[in-house]
Amino acid sequence: MLKNVQEWVLLLGIFGVVALIGNWVGYEILPTAAVPGMLILIGICLAGLILGDVLPGSLPSIAYVALVGVLLSMPWMPGSDYIVSATSEVELLALTTPILAYAGIAIGRSWTDFVKLGWRSIVVAVCVMLGTFLGSALIAEAILKFQGII
Amino acid sequence: MKQQLTNIWKDWRLHAVVLAIVLVTEIIGTHSFNVGPGVVLLLPMLYAIIIGLALFFTPVIKEKQSKNAEPLIVLGVTVLIAKIGVIIGPSLPQIIEAGPALLLQEFGNLGTILIALPVAVWLGLKRESIGMAHSVAREPNVGLIMDKYGFNSPEGRGVMAIYIFGTVFGAVFMGLISGFLATWTPLHPLSFAMASGIGSGSMMAAASGSLVAAFPAMENDILAFAGASNLLSLSTGLYMSIFIGLPLTERLYQLMTKKKHSTSVRKGA
Known part of the structure; x- marks a missing residue:
């Protein structure tokens, strides 16, 4: 310790x-x-x-x-x-x-693991990141608007 | 974080290289360019990760430095979290007011399934798609998939692919798209601030850092919301995957592959 x-x-x-x-x-x-x-x-x-x-x-x-x-x-x-x-x-x-x-x-x-991924994995990974980011932003936008905060 | 910490502070080569990277990147400073109506921000931290990666392939950085760098990321993120803590404190009244939005936007993390699963299935990936699309694939989600399907399963390979991409390019990617989307779409910067908290310290730092650079007047609110959302994602992410994300992905995958299967049968007939 x-x-x-x-x-x-x-x-x-x-x-x-x-x-x-x-x-x-x-x-x-x-x-x-x-x-x-x-x-x-x-x-x-x-x-x-x-x-x-x-x-x-x-x-x-x-x-x-x-x-x-x-x-x-x-x-x-x-x-x-x-x-x-x-x-x-x-x-x-x-x-x-x-x-x-x-x-x-x-x-x-x-990096060597990354190079082995292949293009399909990279396309899906980009969709995963965009999905969580846009999904959260859309819900936050709707509720903040509803509450009148933004 | 227990034993391996010993004597990393003596790795002067590692710390000198990082200091040199910081000096060079901060002197270059922030640059931006327009792509259509959006702004792409190039921040010192983005150059830093790329220079660091490039140096790994030169004799300057050896295997030892690369290993020793890992606990310093953890401690660096700890300092970052302390900084975010003292930003959240004074904003606590606003955060409580925005509580419903903060809590509910956690469900937005299921957006990975809606966007990535159809794409994965369409690209012809099989059960790998389930591991790939069920969550943003940070450590707790990787643990869950390994626990449920095993390391050598297709699901395990899928979640590892996304985990590796996130580890290597997550911060760069989030830093670039958050500034761009916040300037290009009509959505409010504070909504993107909440979305920046996806459960990874470096991705949150990159995404919210770009937002601050694009909207400096809202700095404290952006960082407080991003930090609070990231803490929520860290603490709820695993349960979100166990109870909603993974079952939903399984169900949708079955639905999509069944449909695909029956159309191909019809074609054959």
């Missing part, structure tokens, strides 16, 4: 540094402005990961991470203003770029 926490801290720290540099280069937010927000995000991750580890039940750690984040930033929570303003200095797209860079490197190993 302690060894795991140590590894989490180190890896989250590396990820945080890479993301902060991307945040600076791509979105012109100085690391000095974004460091507190990044530290808060990493703290939320650690709290969620540790909760997922020690609490019984089969909920994935990621559910606890989201829950901790939501609880800390709810309007009714004291100090939530600071958490929201500090973390808003970390751009979402500055987090996704390093994630997808790591993902690109990792999926290289699936």
